[in-house]
Amino acid sequence: xxxxxxxxxxxxxxxxxxxxxxxxxxxxxxxxxxxxxxxxxxxxxxxxxxxxxxxxxxxxxxxxxxxxxxxxxxxxxxxxxxxxxxxxxxxxxxxxxxxxxxxxxxxxxxxxxxxxxxxxxxxxxxxxxxxxxxxxxxxxxxxxxx
Amino acid sequence: xxxxxxxxxxxxxxxxxxxxxxxxxxxxxxxxxxxxxxxxxxxxxxxxxxxxxxxxxxxxxxxxxxxxxxxxxxxxxxxxxxxxxxxxxxxxxxxxxxxxxxxxxxxxxxxxxxxxxxxxxxxxxxxxxxxxxxxxxxxxxxxxxx
Amino acid sequence: xxxxxxxxxxxxxxxxxxxxxxxxxxxxxxxxxxxxxxxxxxxxxxxxxxxxxxxxxxxxxxxxxxxxxxxxxxxxxxxxxxxxxxxxxxxxxxxxxxxxxxxxxxxxxxxxxxxxxxxxxxxxxxxxxxxxxxxxxxxxxxxxxx
Amino acid sequence: xxxxxxxxxxxxxxxxxxxxxxxxxxxxxxxxxxxxxxxxxxxxxxxxxxxxxxxxxxxxxxxxxxxxxxxxxxxxxxxxxxxxxxxxxxxxxxxxxxxxxxxxxxxxxxxxxxxxxxxxxxxxxxxxxxxxxxxxxxxxxxxxxx
Numbered sequence: 001x002x003x004x005x006x007x008x009x010x011x012x013x014x015x016x017x018x019x020x021x022x023x024x025x026x027x028x029x030x031x032x033x034x035x036x037x038x039x040x041x042x043x044x045x046x047x048x049x050x051x052x053x054x055x056x057x058x059x060x061x062x063x064x065x066x067x068x069x070x071x072x073x074x075x076x077x078x079x080x081x082x083x084x085x086x087x088x089x090x091x092x093x094x095x096x097x098x099x100x101x102x103x104x105x106x107x108x109x110x111x112x113x114x115x116x117x118x119x120x121x122x123x124x125x126x127x128x129x130x131x132x133x134x135x136x137x138x139x140x141x142x143x144x145x146x
Numbered sequence: 147x148x149x150x151x152x153x154x155x156x157x158x159x160x161x162x163x164x165x166x167x168x169x170x171x172x173x174x175x176x177x178x179x180x181x182x183x184x185x186x187x188x189x190x191x192x193x194x195x196x197x198x199x200x201x202x203x204x205x206x207x208x209x210x211x212x213x214x215x216x217x218x219x220x221x222x223x224x225x226x227x228x229x230x231x232x233x234x235x236x237x238x239x240x241x242x243x244x245x246x247x248x249x250x251x252x253x254x255x256x257x258x259x260x261x262x263x264x265x266x267x268x269x270x271x272x273x274x275x276x277x278x279x280x281x282x283x284x285x286x287x288x289x290x291x292x
Numbered sequence: 293x294x295x296x297x298x299x300x301x302x303x304x305x306x307x308x309x310x311x312x313x314x315x316x317x318x319x320x321x322x323x324x325x326x327x328x329x330x331x332x333x334x335x336x337x338x339x340x341x342x343x344x345x346x347x348x349x350x351x352x353x354x355x356x357x358x359x360x361x362x363x364x365x366x367x368x369x370x371x372x373x374x375x376x377x378x379x380x381x382x383x384x385x386x387x388x389x390x391x392x393x394x395x396x397x398x399x400x401x402x403x404x405x406x407x408x409x410x411x412x413x414x415x416x417x418x419x420x421x422x423x424x425x426x427x428x429x430x431x432x433x434x435x436x437x438x
Numbered sequence: 439x440x441x442x443x444x445x446x447x448x449x450x451x452x453x454x455x456x457x458x459x460x461x462x463x464x465x466x467x468x469x470x471x472x473x474x475x476x477x478x479x480x481x482x483x484x485x486x487x488x489x490x491x492x493x494x495x496x497x498x499x500x501x502x503x504x505x506x507x508x509x510x511x512x513x514x515x516x517x518x519x520x521x522x523x524x525x526x527x528x529x530x531x532x533x534x535x536x537x538x539x540x541x542x543x544x545x546x547x548x549x550x551x552x553x554x555x556x557x558x559x560x561x562x563x564x565x566x567x568x569x570x571x572x573x574x575x576x577x578x579x580x581x582x583x584x
């Protein structure tokens with residue numbers, strides 16, 4: 001990991017730690033690189049839906065966040081990011097010991113950034129695609145992340 | 147509320163009670179009618195993002211669920227519903243004492259149901275539109291809700 | 293129709309006339325009001341898909357345009373609009389003598405405008421919902437419509 | 439190209455030829471493989487918007503079609519496909535001599551298929567990403583393509 005990526009990682013982990021909702025579901029953000037971020041989430045009872053899989057809303061939360069953090073890595077210092085909109089497709093139940101949400105910047109722009117994310121369930125050592133997302137992020141210049 | 151709506155409400159509240167994730171964020175489903183459902187969520191620290199508003203991912207969770215429950219009201223008994231996909235636009239920060247997510251069926255079909263949801267923040271007695279969603283639900287015939 | 297709406301209508305019809313693609317499919321924009329616009333399209337062989345209905349891509353074109361023109365009615369003079377993204381659900385085949393695409397502004401903003409559109413097929417005097425759309429528009433300040 | 443791909447290509451080109459709308463805009467479908475299809479479109483005046491770029495609605499048409507044809511390559515004979523919904527992001531003006539819409543199946547299912555498409559403008563020998571799409575396709579078993 002380069003120095004820049006270390007700084008990115010620190011800024012993003014500090015932002016993450018300030019998000020009550022990410023703490024509530026027990027998500028972590030172990031991977032942050034230029035244009036990419038990854039959120040991990042262990043499976044526990046508190047985030048399940050009625051069939052014992054991880055709730056689709058929680059899958060959406062970590063996909064949205066992973067792609068938003070990916071966007072945060074490409075904006076200038078002094079700017080922050082805001083989700084304008086996203087679209088999620090669910091392709092398999094979130095059935096595994098752990099979820100991995102991988103966000104990446106597809107096209108950075110001065111005002112808008114387009115990203116994609118994929119969410120995988122880790123089950124018996126295999127990664128199974130559960131959801132994919134396409135998202136628009138707005139850059140808030142002159143409004144740094146708190 | 148008619149008898150049918152009472153039964154619908156009971157089925158849906160039973161499903162809701164089985165969802166760890168809805169309990170975790172402290173959401174309730176006070177309103178269920180034919181083709182409509184409403185989820186309410188008080189603002190508390192555990193569901194915030196870094197600026198003290200309710201986390202966008204949580205807004206997405208309750209929009210998705212409100213519309214999914216609206217769909218559940220129009221499927222035959224013995225069938226359950228599954229979110230295929232949804233698209234959310236965020237139009238204002240979720241800044242209020244409480245969120246109201248209102249889902250409704252736009253077009254019921256045998257296999258697919260199209261729904262919409264709006265999420266409002268209740269602030270000083272006024273409802274402020276925070277997010278809107280368009281969603282596709284799949285009907286699982288012969289697979290009743292547990 | 294008020295004076296303002298007459299001016300809006302003229303600007304938008306001039307823009308429309310400059311769009312080769314709208315002429316190609318033979319669309320018209322008979323209704324323009326503050327926050328709303330409507331595109332009409334007669335059914336003819338050139339815009340069909342393989343089953344003799346109007347092509348879904350053409351349905352998308354008029355939905356996108358109707359909502360974009362609705363957005364154009366709420367931006368200041370000297371500004372133009374650009375489609376950032378949209379999401380379409382198709383709920384019935386575009387089977388009728390004519391299509392009506394109705395766009396409306398849901399939330400105007402300085403930089404971004406959120407809109408919705410519905411497309412109806414006119415068949416034997418009845419309007420049948422064929423498609424619905426949710427869209428994000430960007431306002432280009434200081435870049436007037438040509 | 440394998441024998442199977444030759445058959446796929448013939449079926450899809452026959453379907454394509456029956457679509458008045460694809461003929462109207464002068465699109466072609468030169469590439470069809472298992473899980474992938476590509477639509478090409480030369481730039482001509484009839485498909486422009488008011489700034490002389492190719493109309494966003496036309497970009498949407500070819501993205502939708504390319505991904506739909508990609509889906510068609512993975513369904514059993516005797517089945518056809520229908521677009522349930524799609525979401526497009528426009529990331530650059532469709533400014534080039536030619537557009538290339540590349541659709542691919544992300545996840546095939548018995549009832550629903552999830553696809554993605556990218557649209558590139560070919561300009562001075564370079565491919566520039568203009569749009570990206572995420573789409574849901576429904577498989578119509580026992581209803582072959584006409």
